[in-house]
Amino acid sequence: MKVLIAGAGRLGTQIARVLSAARNDVTLVERDEDRVAELEGMPQVRLVAGDACEPGLLERAGAFACDLFIAATGRDEDNLVISLLAKRQFGVGRVAARVNEAENTWLFDGRWGVDVAVPATTPLISLIEEATGATDTVALLRLSKAGVEVIETAITARSRAAGHTLGEIGLPAGTVVATVVRDGRPTVPGPGVRLMPGDELLLVSHEATEQEIQAAFQ
Structure with a gap:
């Protein structure tokens, strides 16, 4: 294309x-x-x-x-x-x-x-x-290797982000949450989405490291 x-x-x-x-x-x-x-x-x-x-x-x-x-x-x-x-x-x-x-x-x-x-x-x-x-x-995300990092993280009962909304999470600069997968269904996230154990997140960043992003949620 x-x-x-x-x-x-x-x-x-x-x-x-x-x-x-x-x-x-x-x-x-x-x-x-x-x-x-x-x-x-x-x-x-x-x-x-x-x-x-x-x-x-x-x-x-x-x-x-x-x-x-x-x-x-x-x-x-x-x-x-x-x-x-x-x-x-x-x-x-x-x-x-x-x-x-x-x-x-x-x-x-x-x-x-x-x-x-x-x-x-x-x-x-x-x-x-x-x-x-x-x-x-998801397939498109996995192709994005040229300067844009795609990072996955999973929310568990021990995660600091569990029970908090996305709007309450301090994301590193240059980072956005692309989708939240809950019960196998991906959704476009808004700041009011409350994270629950079992949620899987895909994030896109052009600045932050994987360690910085994991630290925000875990």
């Missing part, structure tokens, strides 16, 4: 790493040339410097040939313009856009070319699953 991502912030970069590790053809567009230089050498990802709101730049980046476009900048107005261009001018089949400000959610629909609107608070892997239409999230 050919994927074009606008915005090389933390979110856009993480998405690019996971999707490229899953053997997709990924291009990442970023207007900040310093950020592009910082990411040079990123494995299996093509970097393009420029403003993704400009049709000419998107054409050079390969918008006509892409199967999935993800607008992941930190500005809602940019994500809307980019999504509209992707859908109406370049005919991209699936367009996902990040919603940074909750009050703007109503704008992110088909009128602006958005197929999937994803709130900024959505966990990384849930966002990728929504954007790609993937159903085997």
Whole structure:
């Protein structure tokens, strides 16, 4: 699958790493040339410097040939313009856009070319699953080796996290809980989910070590 991502912030970069590790053809567009230089050498990802709101730049980046476009900048107005261009001018089949400000959610629909609107608070892997239409999230997680660590932990009766909500757990920086598996059923976690013995968690992090994450729960 050919994927074009606008915005090389933390979110856009993480998405690019996971999707490229899953053997997709990924291009990442970023207007900040310093950020592009910082990411040079990123494995299996093509970097393009420029403003993704400009049709000419998107054409050079390969918008006509892409199967999935993800607008992941930190500005809602940019994500809307980019999504509209992707859908109406370049005919991209699936367009996902990040919603940074909750009050703007109503704008992110088909009128602006958005197929999937994803709130900024959505966990990384849930966002990728929504954007790609993937159903085997765990398989995708296990492919994410390029700079994004996937860590599993299980809650027991002795775990310090047992009986506490996710919102009460102090997670290391750069870490999100991707899913909580309870009684064999994975769920998208919210801060109000209370952890119980027998729960299994999958976490994604680009900074923390496995020891730091285990310490938060065990």
